[in-house]
Each structure stands twice: as structure tokens, then as C-alpha cells.
Amino acid sequence: MAKLYHVPLSPFCRKVRLSLAEKKIECELIEERYWEKSTDFMRRNPAGKVPVLKIDGMTLSESSAICEYLEETCPEPSLMPKSAENRYEVRRLVSWFDDKFHHEVTSKLLYERVNKKVMGQGFPESANVKAGAKAIKFHLDYMAWLLDHRRWLAGDTMTLADFAAASHLSSLDYISDVDWNRSQIVKDWYAKIKSRPAFRSILADQIPGFRPPEHYADLDF
Amino acid sequence: MAKLYHVPLSPFCRKVRLSLAEKKIECELIEERYWEKSTDFMRRNPAGKVPVLKIDGMTLSESSAICEYLEETCPEPSLMPKSAENRYEVRRLVSWFDDKFHHEVTSKLLYERVNKKVMGQGFPESANVKAGAKAIKFHLDYMAWLLDHRRWLAGDTMTLADFAAASHLSSLDYISDVDWNRSQIVKDWYAKIKSRPAFRSILADQIPGFRPPEHYADLDF
The missing domain is CATH 1.20.1050.10 (Glutathione S-transferase Yfyf (Class Pi); Chain A, domain 2)
Structure with missing residues (x-):
């Protein structure tokens, strides 16, 4: 199952959560106190930010790049128009x-x-x-x-x-x-x-x- | 011909200029003192930023959205991989x-x-x-x-x-x-x-x- 490291009120995390849920991709949510910059978390994401999504054997960061990836790998229901x-x-x-x-x-x-x-x-x-x-x-x-x-x-x-x-x-x-x-x-x-x-x-x-x-x-x- | 409103040292404008040039899309460059927020410019782009690209009868802003648009409408030579x-x-x-x-x-x-x-x-x-x-x-x-x-x-x-x-x-x-x-x-x-x-x-x-x-x-x- 996919794992999303997030903080609840982060709009960037919420955008990814909404994409995942709309596309019915099951995902475990893990709260991450990213500002404490634990070694484990910095290893997952050198940018030191949330969201970080573990999916398909990869570790993804940057919310917009994640959402475009979800759109390309799981195109239905679509969140991008055609033209x-x-x-x-x-x-x-x-x-x-x-x-x-x-x-x-x-x-x-x-x-x-x-x-x-x-x-x-x-x-x-x-x-x-x-x-x-x-x-x-x-x-x-x-x-x-x-x-x-x-x-x-x-x-x-x-x-x-x-x-x-x-x-x-x-x-x-x-x-x-x-x-x-x-x-x-x-x-x-x-x-x-x-x-x-x-x-x-x-x-x-x-x-x-x-x-x-x-x-x-x-x-x- | 396309028109790009830009400032020379802006990295966001340079990214668009590089995409246009690599794809051999002819474009007139117009320097824009965007910080003076002229009415004309604000009409072109309510975000009040450069780059602004006039192309295909549209007025585009936000450098990354512009570059993805150029990639989709003029895919060769490609600046995005396939997978x-x-x-x-x-x-x-x-x-x-x-x-x-x-x-x-x-x-x-x-x-x-x-x-x-x-x-x-x-x-x-x-x-x-x-x-x-x-x-x-x-x-x-x-x-x-x-x-x-x-x-x-x-x-x-x-x-x-x-x-x-x-x-x-x-x-x-x-x-x-x-x-x-x-x-x-x-x-x-x-x-x-x-x-x-x-x-x-x-x-x-x-x-x-x-x-x-x-x-x-x-x-x-």
C-alpha cells in the first residue's frame, strides 16, 4: 500500500490526499514533524518538506510533480482536461x-x-x-x-x-x-x-x- | 509571431526563452518593467509577473504551465521523457x-x-x-x-x-x-x-x- 508522509493542515499535502482519494488509491497517512528534520525523513526527501509519497517502489516529493504522476499512472477519474x-x-x-x-x-x-x-x-x-x-x-x-x-x-x-x-x-x-x-x-x-x-x-x-x-x-x- | 514579455535576468523568463528557442518557435522579446505594474501589463497578466507569452491567440503566464503547454503543442524536439x-x-x-x-x-x-x-x-x-x-x-x-x-x-x-x-x-x-x-x-x-x-x-x-x-x-x- 502507498504511504503518504504529511501534516494535516498543509495545503500541499491536502492536494495530494484529495488526488489519491478521488482516484481511489489506498494510502496510509503518516504524520511527519518535518521541521525536526529527522535523519530518516531527510533520507526520504532531501528537500526536507512534506508531502512525501511512497508508491510503486519510489519515494516522491513536490506536490505538483506527484499529482501529475498520479494523473499519468492512474488516469481515471481524470483531474486534467484533454486539450x-x-x-x-x-x-x-x-x-x-x-x-x-x-x-x-x-x-x-x-x-x-x-x-x-x-x-x-x-x-x-x-x-x-x-x-x-x-x-x-x-x-x-x-x-x-x-x-x-x-x-x-x-x-x-x-x-x-x-x-x-x-x-x-x-x-x-x-x-x-x-x-x-x-x-x-x-x-x-x-x-x-x-x-x-x-x-x-x-x-x-x-x-x-x-x-x-x-x-x-x-x-x- | 509569438511575443514574450520578459526581463533579461529572470530565470523564469530564461527557462521559457530556452524552451522556445530549442523548439525553434519564433518569438519577439519585449522587456517589461513589471514592477511598475502598468495598467496594460496588469491587463495581460493579473498575477503581475513575467514571463507572459502571447501565442496561438492566448496570453499565458506561469513559466512551468507555459513550458508544459509548449511541450504539448510542439512536442519536437522533446524536453520531457516518455515514462x-x-x-x-x-x-x-x-x-x-x-x-x-x-x-x-x-x-x-x-x-x-x-x-x-x-x-x-x-x-x-x-x-x-x-x-x-x-x-x-x-x-x-x-x-x-x-x-x-x-x-x-x-x-x-x-x-x-x-x-x-x-x-x-x-x-x-x-x-x-x-x-x-x-x-x-x-x-x-x-x-x-x-x-x-x-x-x-x-x-x-x-x-x-x-x-x-x-x-x-x-x-x-
Whole structure:
């Protein structure tokens, strides 16, 4: 059976978890305190990051490379469209969330509020939290603009782009940092993706010391 | 004809330039002072970054999504191997350079020494420069370790992984920040990639106020 070394609130790990679950690839989840850089873990992944996936006799790192690998080796159900134009749009949006959204929002909110505490690195920097809370509004509006003329973020089918976005938003939702009242269309999109069986393990995550809001695991939030 | 909005020393732009040139896709290069965030440019790319490629009636951003698109629409000569395992390794290494190497080295050396001056953001932070100069050694050693049992970084053929690495290293070489004496095997690899016709436009770059070292454009350095 495949093994995924992960931390529960990491959006990069969640993206891989969603891909695995959607494709019904059985996988054991192992929590990894990667910031302690144990020799064992550094041997598994010289980049010193999660997720790390053991599958098909290989040890894989880098979430986007992992998701493309899963797509190529287990193409059904597909999380990538067929045409080059549409595949480009999926990859652009995955980069948008994993790079731009991560830098402007996730690292400013989740890392300040949760990671610092868990890793024993002190208290949240309020300037960062403020910047993240401001930036997420722009991103939710951008998503609303996309979803105004598309069923899913990258087009008419659910793709890795939706998983990337939902991974970041679900982690932020765990710490009540998403204002779902800002856009009905984004809320509807999230309700749709949240109700998929692949999302169950994510909604069951519990991080000691942090209690999610009541609506976190509620499909009818 | 395709148009690429770029800045000369950006490794992300260089990676796209190398892909275009290797695939012999004719392209007009247009320098973009993206940090001034002109309305025109922001309309082309809401992420506010370069590279932006106009091609096939579309406007593309995010360098990795662009390179995958070029690979899918213009597959010869190929910059991706055939098997899923080998494709995974290419994507892992592209992420390694564009994410980890960029964060630990390029942003600490190139951005401090060049971008800050060009963008009028003051002087280099010496702690960053020191950290970048230390980190590049680890990365050169990692490359030497890979190249010790492979002809190219991701395997036996030249791929996007080599272009990603060469893009970062060539930009750093322009400001004399690469110690080519550290590893003969890495130097040989760079000499091989530098001598490709696709590399010519990169070796001809001139940035006002920064003169490259004599060996920068020398194929026999």
C-alpha cells in the first residue's frame, strides 16, 4: 500500500490526499514533524518538506510533480482536461494557488497562527496576519470572477486546480480565516467540492490545540 | 509571431526563452518593467509577473504551465521523457530549482544585488547575500551528485529540468555568483548546455549598470 508522509493542515499535502482519494488509491497517512528534520525523513526527501509519497517502489516529493504522476499512472477519474489549452489553464491555476495565494495568504495566516505555535517559533506577527486577511479578499473575488463563467475553476470539469484551491481554503477554514459570506458563488463551489467522498478525511482532521469552527466539517454550512 | 514579455535576468523568463528557442518557435522579446505594474501589463497578466507569452491567440503566464503547454503543442524536439517515472523526475527538479533553489539562492543573490538596484529599492542586505552564497554550495554539490550517475540532471536526455537549473545558474553567473571550480562535473554540464544554439540570446543579454564577467558568454570558460 502507498504511504503518504504529511501534516494535516498543509495545503500541499491536502492536494495530494484529495488526488489519491478521488482516484481511489489506498494510502496510509503518516504524520511527519518535518521541521525536526529527522535523519530518516531527510533520507526520504532531501528537500526536507512534506508531502512525501511512497508508491510503486519510489519515494516522491513536490506536490505538483506527484499529482501529475498520479494523473499519468492512474488516469481515471481524470483531474486534467484533454486539450493543451485547458491543461495549461489548470496548471496556471495550480501555480496561482500554490505560489501566489500561498505566499500572500496561506503563509501569512496559517503559518503565523498555527505553524509557529506547533513548531515552537513564538507568536504571530500581526502585520503578516493583517496582510493575509486583506489579500484573501482579492483572491476570493478572483475566484468569484472565474466561477461566474465556469462551472469549476479551470473550466467545465473538476480538476487539480479545484483541489489546489480547496486545499488552501480548507486549511484556512479550519482556523476560521475564510469569509464565506463574501461570495455566494465561491461558497457554492466549496460546498460542491466539500461534499465529495474524497474530502472526508480532510474534514476529519483534528489538530491538538486548535479547534475548528462548527461549520468546518458541516456539508451544509 | 509569438511575443514574450520578459526581463533579461529572470530565470523564469530564461527557462521559457530556452524552451522556445530549442523548439525553434519564433518569438519577439519585449522587456517589461513589471514592477511598475502598468495598467496594460496588469491587463495581460493579473498575477503581475513575467514571463507572459502571447501565442496561438492566448496570453499565458506561469513559466512551468507555459513550458508544459509548449511541450504539448510542439512536442519536437522533446524536453520531457516518455515514462511517467522519468517525467515525474523532471517535474520534481523543475520545482526544486524554481522553488527551493530560487528561495534559498536566486532571491538572496540576484534579487539583492540586481533587482533592488534596478527597481530603486535600496542596497543589498548583506545577511541575505551571505546566506545565498552559502546555500549555492549545497545546491552545486547536489547537482554534482545527480550528474555523477546521469548524463543530464533528470536522466539520459536533456529536459526542462536542465533548462530550469541553467536558467538560474546563468543569471547568477552574470553577476559572478557561481563558483565553477567547485565541481568539474557541473562545469562540464553547463559547458554542454551553454553551447546549444538555444542559449545564444541569453549569453547576449546586457543589463545597463551591470557588466558580466569575461567568462559569461565564453563557451570555453
